[in-house]
Amino acid sequence: MADQSPAMNVVKSFILKEFLPGEDPANLMPTTPLMSTGILDSLATLKLISFLEQEFDIQIEAHEADEEHLETLEAICKLVDSKR
């Protein structure tokens, strides 16, 4: 597995804590599908976006709050990186 950047670790911890209580962290991988599996439902997605904007001091557009941009840890980090 590729090294996880500090940003990815931060996002991963947030998702585990907020949406996957009791889950073994090893199960959440950079390419684990999150939205299409119901792990992130629409409410969770809003919370995630709020967190990303605050944590990384970025703005996420409405059209970026979708499966294409938020489906995996990898995709999320790619979105975050593109804003910094």
Added chain:
Amino acid sequence: MILHQYLDDAARKWPDKVAVQEAGGSSITYRELRGLSDRLRDRLVKLGVRPGDRVGFWIRKSIEGVATIFGALKTGAAYVPVDPSAPATRNGYILSDCAVAAVVVESRFKAALLSELSGHGAQPAILTIDGIGGGVHLRAALDEEDRRAKAPPAKTAVSQPDDLAYILYTSGSTGKPKGVILTHRNAVSFVEWCSETFAPTLEDRFSSHAPFHFDLSILDIYTCVKHGATLVVVGEEIGKKPELAQLIADMKITVWYSAPSILSLMAQYGKLESRNYASLRLVLFAGEVFPITHLKSLVRQWPHPRYFNLYGPTETNVCTWYEVPKPIPDDRAEPMPIGRVCSHLEGVVIDAEGKTVAKGAEGELCIRGAGVTQGYWNLPEQTRNSFVTFGAAPAYYRTGDVVVEEGGGNFRYLGRKDRMIKKRGFRIELGEIEACLYRHPGIREAAAIALPDDVLGMKVYAHVSCKEGNRLSLIELKTFCSEHIPVYMVPDVFTFHPVLPKTSTDKVDYQTLKARSQA
């Protein structure tokens, strides 16, 4: 018309016709059945039973059981059958709850019954029969009592149509069974609908497959007796086995009525094509959805009878009906509709707010009319909550079932009201979520409940127990679910239990799960 009048009329018109036949070969004529029920009436009155009382009985399927029903009715009492194979605690609760004045019980159940009754402080008169078969044991018990002190002949009660005729207990969501009270009018209006719809004749031979505590028995017993036909009693044991198929052929049953499960079993294992079922003219089924695969198979193996899907809770007896068109197209995947409301009743469909829905929209089916119960024994609040009124018009009973009217005017059954929810505009059937979870190899038990949520509207909680270990990966579970059900149906919260909590009748205890989910 009152129920025991059917017997006395039949005995007058067809005294020597066989009224009831048992699989073992014993039988009783209408004249004899009238006589036996009269004798029991006399004994019950001597034991203190008065019009308006309740008379319980704990007797397996038999001529003794049928005679007891009519004997109890003739005192002007309501009969209360208990499930012969239910635990004594349940039966004791039922008989104490409605304060029976007397119980007719088979000796094998007597000790357990007495023990339970005394626990409730109940002391009804007890008449014990030492077995079942042919009515012989009831006759013997009455002879024995007469030897001790003869029971003077009593008059058969002239009951009013709105007098209680029987109480059937059904499982309550709180865990305690509740007694549905039913009058002579409730039963007679239904029996008259049966006469119109099925045109029974003297030559008919009706199965008596259902236990006496199930309302299918109302069609069996009273439609049969009204028309002077023969009732063929099917015992509890054979009633659950594919070998029943042999009995139906041997006894030349003409009208079969049961829940679908035994029919599915016979369609698969009954070797139906190997026997002569020329006599069978009607197959009626009710009580649950008949899986279409097995219905198709049954109709293929028994092509000539007419088939009817009958629907209705105990509170209304049958309230909708549908004749199955034959042959059933091979590619049909949907279960049969429940059909139209019976002519002696009226139905409406209401939404969650209690307003009637537009034609073709889904909602809860509500029924009123002569066949509908007045309510539950000694449960005024539950009774009140089960009815809906529109202005000053007579109330409708809420079935708790969600239906939708289709193009042809037939209702399609969608599911239980409390098991269907709306989440973000999508309809979710909780049973479907459970079925999905049960497909997961690591899950042993699964139960889905839904509770209102300020943010989500409705939140779905899945409670599961695992085959191995304490829990499974949430990621893996949600991923699995998303591969079988739409993503909006994937549960919001998963809770792992070593074993799911159960009720006294060994079903998943949804009430407890709901309470725990809220905590």
